[in-house]
Amino acid sequence: MSGLRERKKQRTRDALVRAALVLFTSKGYEHTTVDEIAEAVEVSQRTFFRYFAGKEDAAFAVHRIAEAHFIEAVRGRPSHEAPLEALSRAVLDGWHHINEAVESVVPPELQMRMYHVIESTPALLAAHMRRSAETEEAVARLIAEREGVDVDVDLRPRVVVALFSGLMRLTERRWGAGTDLSVAAMRELTSTYLDAMGPALAGNWRTEPQ
Amino acid sequence: MSGLRERKKQRTRDALVRAALVLFTSKGYEHTTVDEIAEAVEVSQRTFFRYFAGKEDAAFAVHRIAEAHFIEAVRGRPSHEAPLEALSRAVLDGWHHINEAVESVVPPELQMRMYHVIESTPALLAAHMRRSAETEEAVARLIAEREGVDVDVDLRPRVVVALFSGLMRLTERRWGAGTDLSVAAMRELTSTYLDAMGPALAGNWRTEPQ
DNA sequence: TTGTCAATTGTCAGTGGCTGTCACTAGCCT
DNA sequence: AGGCTAGTGACAGCCACTGACAATTGACAA
Numbered sequence: 001m002s003g004l005r006e007r008k009k010q011r012t013r014d015a016l017v018r019a020a021l022v023l024f025t026s027k028g029y030e031h032t033t034v035d036e037i038a039e040a041v042e043v044s045q046r047t048f049f050r051y052f053a054g055k056e057d058a059a060f061a062v063h064r065i066a067e068a069h070f071i072e073a074v075r076g077r078p079s080h081e082a083p084l085e086a087l088s089r090a091v092l093d094g095w096h097h098i099n100e101a102v103e104s105v106v107p108p109e110l111q112m113r114m115y116h117v118i119e120s121t122p123a124l125l126a127a128h129m130r131r132s133a134e135t136e137e138a139v140a141r142l143i144a145e146r147e148g149v150d151v152d153v154d155l156r157p158r159v160v161v162a163l164f165s166g167l168m169r170l171t172e173r174r175w176g177a178g179t180d181l182s183v184a185a186m187r188e189l190t191s192t193y194l195d196a197m198g199p200a201l202a203g204n205w206r207t208e209p210q
Numbered sequence: 211m212s213g214l215r216e217r218k219k220q221r222t223r224d225a226l227v228r229a230a231l232v233l234f235t236s237k238g239y240e241h242t243t244v245d246e247i248a249e250a251v252e253v254s255q256r257t258f259f260r261y262f263a264g265k266e267d268a269a270f271a272v273h274r275i276a277e278a279h280f281i282e283a284v285r286g287r288p289s290h291e292a293p294l295e296a297l298s299r300a301v302l303d304g305w306h307h308i309n310e311a312v313e314s315v316v317p318p319e320l321q322m323r324m325y326h327v328i329e330s331t332p333a334l335l336a337a338h339m340r341r342s343a344e345t346e347e348a349v350a351r352l353i354a355e356r357e358g359v360d361v362d363v364d365l366r367p368r369v370v371v372a373l374f375s376g377l378m379r380l381t382e383r384r385w386g387a388g389t390d391l392s393v394a395a396m397r398e399l400t401s402t403y404l405d406a407m408g409p410a411l412a413g414n415w416r417t418e419p420q
Numbered sequence: 421t422t423g424t425c426a427a428t429t430g431t432c433a434g435t436g437g438c439t440g441t442c443a444c445t446a447g448c449c450t
Numbered sequence: 451a452g453g454c455t456a457g458t459g460a461c462a463g464c465c466a467c468t469g470a471c472a473a474t475t476g477a478c479a480a
Contacts, residue, residue, distance in 0.1 A: 005447050005456070012457095033436065044459045049438065082413040125343075126336035133339065133379070147415045158380055159403060159410035166376020169343070170368055193369060197411075200369035203292040205357045215427070215476050243465065254430050259467065 015041045020058040025113040029121045069098045112181045119176030225251045230268040235323040239331045279308045322391045329386030
């Protein structure tokens with residue numbers, strides 16, 4: 001199964017991710033060079049690029065795990081839940097499981113700080129948003145499947161997901177801007193914003209201030 | 211007013227934008243080097259970087275104009291319109307004016323093809339989404355002002371804008387994926403997706419298929 | 421006009437991300 | 451044991467981008 005070769009490879013990869021995150025969160029993403037990451041793990045720069053497509057790729061190594069878990073969480077929602085409900089619960093319930101999966105590679109606190117770095121580094125934020133857009137497409141297909149409609153004919157799957165994603169990006173942004181970077185804070189923000197959806201789409205805000 | 215110096219600068223800048231767009235749309239963004247752009251306008255590479263923060267910045271020179279126009283369009287909406295209505299109309303009506311403003315710098319057809327390049331170039335798509343996020347914040351403040359609420363207390367401004375933006379990104383993506391890159395096509399897609407908002411958020415899709 | 425100042429530009433040198441190539445080492449398989 | 455090959459290091463090179471300094475040129479006053 002897992003020969004010496006493969007295990008060594010996995011260890012090198014994990015070490016690179018950890019070293020990268022430690023450096024990114026301490027000196028900042030842009031002020032960290034690939035050479036420094038490679039040196040910290042005692043491999044050549046060339047080897048770093050054999051594991052990661054680029055510096056950016058290393059920054060999202062952990063994030064990738066979280067995304068995969070979110071998709072699985074959506075897939076696991078009981079089919080009687082309405083689309084928006086399923087998405088909301090997948091996010092709210094998913095956070096704990098995501099953290100479990102992640103901490104086998106890096107300490108959770110490091111990952112939380114990395115979120116902050118991503119949010120405050122333009123290049124990483126941009127990459128993050130593009131990645132989210134890709135996830136969006138996958139989730140839209142999932143929702144379509146759940147509801148038994150054709151994603152290329154019925155607009156609703158992509159529309160709910162687009163609306164939901166817009167809201168989640170807002171939540172992330174507000175979470176990153178704050179000081180409480182805990183999972184609990186994220187959960188609370190998420191439901192607060194979800195609850196604000198209805199009122200925000202209401203026709204007239206002035207007759208009934210919130 | 212506009213001395214020789216300033217006019218010359220403007221001409222150089224416009225020439226750089228045009229050269230960049232022509233090259234980006236013909237050879238692709240990544241296969242175009244800054245040297246080539248500079249050479250096409252007969253300035254040094256260093257000069258290019260004095261006009262633009264980077265290659266990416268040149269790619270969005272036109273886009274920037276469109277964004278500013280959208281914000282103005284929102285500001286110009288009569289105050290009796292509900293927030294979502296104002297945003298929708300600003301986009302739908304805005305397209306024509308945006309095109310007018312843009313064509314003084316580059317031919318509209320070139321700009322349309324550039325949209326396509328942005329949509330299909332990961333690095334540019336990422337940058338585009340980050341830029342949109344910044345616009346989002348500005349629009350949220352505008353809406354808050356319109357409705358006379360505090361953007362840091364009332365969640366609704368940011369929420370409508372987040373939802374609306376999610377939908378607009380979806381529209382852009384679908385538009386870019388299609389073959390009809392006309393303004394008319396964009397307008398039609400926009401209202402189609404806007405109309406799908408209600409049904410998509412409805413609790414149960416199965417009882418009443420669309 | 422002409423001299424002076426300041427803005428604009430070109431040149432040069434250097435950093436850092438990223439890639440291709442090639443030889444070498446170390447795990448794997450018969 | 452010995453050949454095979456994945457993984458690696460070393461080196462060279464491309465390109466985006468930046469800082470420093472010198473040359474040029476428009477602006478403006480004497």
